[in-house]
Amino acid sequence: MNSKTRAHKLFRWLALTTQVLAVGVMISLSAHAQVQNQQLVSQDKTADAVTVTEAGPASAATAPAPALPKPILPPPSTNKWTGFYGGGHVGYGWGRADTTFTPLPTAVSFFDMAPTTLRPDPKGIIAGGQVGYNKQIAAFVWSAEFTISWSNMKGTATVTPIIRNNGSTFPGAGFLTTHQDTRWFGTLRPRLGILPTASHRLLLYGTAGFAFGKVNYSANSDFRPGGTIQYPVAFSKTKNGWTAGGGAEIAAAPHVSLNLEYLYYNLGNESITANPSPANPPFQVAYNWQTKAKIFRVGVNFH
DSSP states (O other): OOHHHHHHHHHHHHHHHHHHHHHHHHHHHHHHHHHHHHHHHHHHHHHHHHHHHHHHHHHHHHSOOOOOOOOOOOOOOOOOOOEEEEEEEEEEEEEEOOEEEEEESOTTTSTTOOOEEEOOOOEEEEEEEEEEEEEEETTEEEEEEEEEEEEEEEEEEEEOSOBOTTSOBOSSSOEEEEEEEEEEEEEEEEEEEEOOSTTOOEEEEEEEEEEEEEEEEEEEEEOTTTSSOBOOEEEEEEEEEEEEEEEEEEEEETTEEEEEEEEEEEOOOEEEEEOOBSOOTTOEEEEEEOOEEEEEEEEEEEO
16 A cells, blocks of 8 residues: 555544544533523522512511311210109029028937038029119219019029938938029119210219019928928018119110119028928928029110
8 A cells, every 4th residue: 555545544534533523522512501501590490489488478478367277176965864764674683592401400410411502593584674863963973763673583403312411322212402483673772873975875883772572482301202201391581682783874865775784682591490291300401592693684764
């Protein structure tokens, strides 16, 4: 390759390189100009925002203050408990009627039967009615209530054979048996309650007072057919005692409330001494019953 050819190629390469550099410079200048324009626009917007912000307090000072929202108060209670009421109830009762059999004149001389305790524990449905008066003072309610309930609480316990004092069994199919049957019971008691909610719809209360009822009792120590003697008794008694418990009552309508209540009552013990049949002095059997129960019931009252 001669010198002219080399010089010509070198000239062409320099020219191409110059054109490329020129294009690159133009692109760079154009990009720099765009960046400056964007900065200027941003500065203008910032100035406008500052102007608006500075003008804001002056406008707010001249504008009227917004009205404060009124506080929302709970509605006044519409439930008033003061007044007379009456209604009905239904429930279930579980009694405790431990019955002791005590041979007389002494357990040693009455050799054929050891002292024994049986548990007939009556239970059953109850139903009845109630009347009362409430007096509401603020969130408290004082009450006086009378209730009367028919009762189907009854129970029987029997054991055979009869166990002697020495632990042996009396010959034959002799047995000991006891029965208790509560026919009806009633209560007369104050109630003290509290209204724990703002609406005063719910009443929670405690109660205690006087209890009474009619109870049937029966028992027998029957040594037949291995022997010839039995010691039967059967009688009814109206008993007095005490009761305590608590409950909840809720206003279901303006003049109607629903009630759930628990009561425990104790009408005391009942004792009787049975003579042998046929006569066999001096031997007797003394019976003693407990008369207790736990009651759960639901009811409705009309005010």
